[in-house]
Amino acid sequence: MSSNQTEQMKGIPEVVMEPVEPFGLLITSNVPGADIGRPLVDLLPGLARNEKIVVLRGFRSFPDAVDFDAFARRLGKPMEWPFGTVLELVEHEDPADSVFSNGFLPFHWDGMYVSHIPEFQVFSCVEAPGGDDGGRTVFADTTAILDGAGERERDLWSKITITYTIRQAAHYGGRAKSPLVVPHPAEGYPTIRFNEPMPKDEDVVNRSELTIEGVEPEDANHALAHLQAALYDPRYNYRHAWQEGDVVIANNYALLHTRERYRSHAPRHLRRIHILGDPPFRNPAVA
Numbered sequence: 001m002s003s004n005q006t007e008q009m010k011g012i013p014e015v016v017m018e019p020v021e022p023f024g025l026l027i028t029s030n031v032p033g034a035d036i037g038r039p040l041v042d043l044l045p046g047l048a049r050n051e052k053i054v055v056l057r058g059f060r061s062f063p064d065a066v067d068f069d070a071f072a073r074r075l076g077k078p079m080e081w082p083f084g085t086v087l088e089l090v091e092h093e094d095p096a097d098s099v100f101s102n103g104f105l106p107f108h109w110d111g112m113y114v115s116h117i118p119e120f121q122v123f124s125c126v127e128a129p130g131g132d133d134g135g136r137t138v139f140a141d142t143t144a145i146l147d148g149a150g151e152r153e154r155d156l157w158s159k160i161t162i163t164y165t166i167r168q169a170a171h172y173g174g175r176a177k178s179p180l181v182v183p184h185p186a187e188g189y190p191t192i193r194f195n196e197p198m199p200k201d202e203d204v205v206n207r208s209e210l211t212i213e214g215v216e217p218e219d220a221n222h223a224l225a226h227l228q229a230a231l232y233d234p235r236y237n238y239r240h241a242w243q244e245g246d247v248v249i250a251n252n253y254a255l256l257h258t259r260e261r262y263r264s265h266a267p268r269h270l271r272r273i274h275i276l277g278d279p280p281f282r283n284p285a286v287a
Helices: 003-010 040-051 065-072 142-148 151-159 217-231
Strands: 015-019 025-029 053-057 087-090 120-127 137-141 161-166 174-179 181-183 190-192 209-213 237-240 247-251 255-259 269-275
Touching (some): 003 040, 040 247, 053 237, 065 269, 137 142, 142 217, 151 217, 174 181, 209 217, 247 255
Parallel strands (some): 025 053
Antiparallel strands (some): 015 025, 053 247, 087 269, 120 247, 137 237, 137 255, 161 174, 161 209, 181 190
């Protein structure tokens, strides 16, 4: 946190703040079931920009999607989708896309196939899976991955452009083309935009395809293998084990995310809202 944010948080005695490893901030309510109100709610966008992940725990849960939407609007402008603003993330009996399955889901950034890339994802946990069920959401800090990479890997990553294609089976799909390393939309520092390849040795719902340009095939294989290893490296990723009522705000400009496989029919139900940047960031991958 910045020194100014630290001072402002000291003025909120009803909460306890503690860092989570390897990045992020956990804010717990000292008053169980309290509203997420001012001044805390006004600080959350800035905290999510600096800390990349903010977890809110022990506050009043949202009884329905309408209440959750009302909270999210206090953080910024929600992004509209064909289904509205609130996506119900729950396993489908016959999923059209891997986001609604309990199996493999690739690391990715949200908004990659649509007109704007949201700055934040806001999640609310309606039902949490048990400790042995799996289903943690995993966030990888691409800025830390770039900082920790070797010179060869950084050089190769900077040369790569990838075209992604996927069948429109849910609320997204089509074609997106992006350099692997791109500047942060507001701050300009380098970040990574990547949608992980689907494993060829297992059945995946709605498989995407990647076409890689800019380097030779053997260099592309080397570069992607090192990137995928880094995405799953505990030094660079935060794995959130959900508790009912948790709220998580994630920095979609700097992070990539996925979720672990989980037991079919486990009680895992999240709601998600995207918050646009100010100004909204038009997606160059579909321009």
